[in-house]
Amino acid sequence: MALPFVIETNSLVKTYGTQNALNGVNLKVAPGAIGLLGPNGAGKSTFMKCLLQLLPITSGSAKLLGGEVGTEGREIRKRVGYTPEQDCHIPGMVGCEYVTYCAELCGLPFQVARQRAHEMLDFVGMGQERYRKIDTYSTGMKQRLKLAQAIVHDPEIVFLDEPTNGLDPKGQAQILELIHSLWHTYGITVVVSSHLLHDVDRICEQIIIIARGTVLVHDTLENLKASKKGSAEVVVADRHEALRAACLLKQWPCELLPNGHLKVEHNADSLNPLLHVMRELKMAPLEIIPSPNALEETFVQALEISNATA
Amino acid sequence: MPLHDASYKHWDGVHLGLWHRRLAITRNGLTGCLQNKLTRHLVVTCWITALIVSGLLFIIGQLLVADSVVVKWVSNLSPQLQVFVQLLTSWLEKHPEISVRTTQNILFYYYSVYLMRVSIFALGMAIPLLITSDLASKAIIIYSSKAVSRGDYLLGKFCTAFGLVALTWFGPICAAWLVGNLLSPDWHFFWHSRAALGHILLFGISCMTILSSLAMGISALSKQPKSTAAFWFIWWILGGVLTEIALKSKPWLAHLSFNYDLEQLALATFNIGSDIKTAQENIPILGDMLMRISKATMDALNNPSTSGALLSLVVMINIAAWTVNRRVKPE
Structure with a gap:
């Protein structure tokens, strides 16, 4: 049964020392293609990381896919994909081994993991380079690989942190096309964090604007356009x-x-x-x-x- | 453009359990360690030494039976040897428990200490692959975003170190004991060598745990693979040098060396001082040879600094755990 809300937060606060990165965020987000916008340092990445339990929440509560973040983190993450902003791979591995390993970490049996790894690498458009060591990949290949590892276990929601960073216009268009298809064709909710409005405008239908750790706007793109x-x-x-x-x-x-x-x-x-x-x-x-x-x-x-x- | 269907496919299979995911981390870690040629050679060498020890146990076993092929062959070499062997075998047949127990306990003590050093060397090469490289490449973020917790990750990495020590130490020793006793002329050898097996298990498992914990701590010290490996080797080698100096002036300083501490634990576990004393007092001819061991050596064998070693190792493990806890975080 489809959940009415994939993300629910209640007075979510995250502080680093004396600085508030998230300042009482209250959100109820329905499934879809969601754009998380904000200037650099607005709290977009922190918000994602808190939901994924990569960072501990200071106060408040959050639910992801109906599960309480903090107590059901491991079970929730089985159904969640994440592509971090920075390059973080396991050194010394070749592309297909890496994606297989990521699938195994989500509980897929080895044979299934290997098969799905190749399917996902096909999906993101990687060819024979999948048999090369990741350390030799270009930025574009690394972005594709990050997307492949995030969806290899067939998640219900994928968080993408600046997915077009460092890509040329052609590469950007291809990655955005893939992300667009995840929700519009395959029904996987995508949350795209970006400071590039054009990217979000192209693929998202819900917009969340964050600044100074506070949600300023949460509406559909259609409504925003109607008001302008x-x-x-x-x-x-x-x-x-x-x-x-x-x-x-x-x-x-x-x-x-x-x-x-x-x-x-x-x-x-x-x-x-x-x-x-x-x-x-x-x-x-x-x-x-x-x-x-x-x-x-x-x-x-x-x-x-x-x-x-x- | 792929020639086959490259569209996204959903998967509705059953997820495997948590232990499978932890095992995947361990398997991946061990595979990474064994990609190093030198480590592979070390593992093979350790298993070859296990075969040699098994062969040695086979020969010792044959010497304990009067009508065995080895005894007949040795007796034919010279009349003096014939007298010696007859005397020895007749005594050994009367006291199989002392002969088998003592021989195997002493043999496995020395074999344990030898393989422990090989394991320490192998761990030194594996240390950069445990946590260091993940810290450097920020792979911890990837692990943390999957269906494993930080504890699962650390357990998987710990088992990697544990597995490597098992491959270079515990496995060969257990195999040597098993094969050596299977080749013995009498099934009673299994029974008489039970003490040696007990000591192997007790010392082996505790030592594997200690070494793996220390390796994890060192591996989490830095993001630089060369630094962590160098730290491990320097600690090991300097510790050995320091022990030699410290034992003459300030013995407590020797406990800064984990190698010395583990050797003290080995002495305490195998209790070979008592075995050598039994051999000196009971085994003809061989006992006389053992009487030549100096008093200082016998004192060191009889009185290992167990409590000091245990205390030192507990402190080291706690520091290692603290380091890991502080350093291994997704952000």
Whole structure:
């Protein structure tokens, strides 16, 4: 039976000496693709580590997949995957041995572990390099390997800490595509911690913004975008200037972006007025991205409020 | 692009228990240790010495029976040897308990102390692979994010060290005792050598535990593999040198050497001072030869510093446990 909430925290506090890393976090998170956003040092990684019992909780309580973190940690971790931000592998091992070993540590029998290790390495797109020592891997390969070890035991939830760190744009797109498929195709809840809004915008449907150890925003991306209506990015094949002129005629601020998209501030709740203008011009849009900066605006706004109240 | 289906597949099998996961850590650790060529050679050498000791026990066993092939062969070599062997075997047949017990106890004492040194050397090479390399590569985070606790991880690593000592010491000794007695001319040898087996088990298991604990502590000292290995070897070698000096001036200083402490425990466990005394008093000819052992040596054999050694080892183990507890944390 699917749980209504995969993460539940109640006044979760984590302190390092006199500094509060988490300041009474109260959350109830439903399954899905969840983006954990915040500036560096906001408490994202600490929050994840507390849930995984990598760090002891100072006070409050937390439940992960319905189990009490702290008393049922080992049993919970059988159903949880984690890719840490930094490189942490077992030295001297080759890729497939490492993933097999990680599966065994979660209780899979050796034969099954070995088979699944190869399946997961296929899934993350690793070829013959799986037979090489991990110490010789590039950053991209290490990120793929980290993802493979996190999902090899078929977890119900996967925590990914900065999964695209150090990757080139192509590598980033591939990893994000894999992560996206985990929830949308295979039903595995993913929690992606990142300070890259664009990454989160692409794959997540729930957003949690943390700053100074406090949850500032917890909502769906759809709701956040709905609250920031009134702008859109339009992709057209040609006649950019004609569309721009028509928008300016309606007194809608319009800007041609370096990527060739037109950013239009139409100030309406729906895209209908913009579509009407394009129909008049007999133009067919290739793509319209509504509220393209909703996440960024929400993020900045939340941080400003947080800074003002601090 | 893989030619086969590369999509994600769910798994709904049954998870194995906790001991399987701990065993996986131990197996992985031992496999890592045995990837070192020198360690593999050491293990093979230890098992070869076990075969040699078994052969020695076979010859000793044959000497204890008057009509055995070995006795006949030795008797044919010279008339003097014939008289000596006849005298010896007739006496040994009358006192099998003393002869078998004493011989095997002394033999296994020396064999234990010899293999203990080999084990210490093997552990020195394995120390960087126990905890040091995991600290350096932050692999502790990976372990801690799986379905094992810190205690499970440490237990698995402890069993790795324990297993290595078993491969280079405890296993060969037990095998030598078993094979040596299986090759003996009489099943009563098993019964008469029970004391030697008891001493092997008592000293072996306690010593394996102590050495494994100390190795864990040293391994957790640093993230630098060379540093931890060097520390172990320096402690061992300097301890040996210090013991020689300390015994002449300040004997308590000798207890800083874990090797000395373990040797004192071996003396106390095997109690070979008493065995040599029994041999001196009872075994003809051989006893006379043993009378040449100096009084100082006999005093050292008869009065091992057991309490000092135990106290020192307990302190060392506690320091090792404290180090491990302090150093091995996911963050």
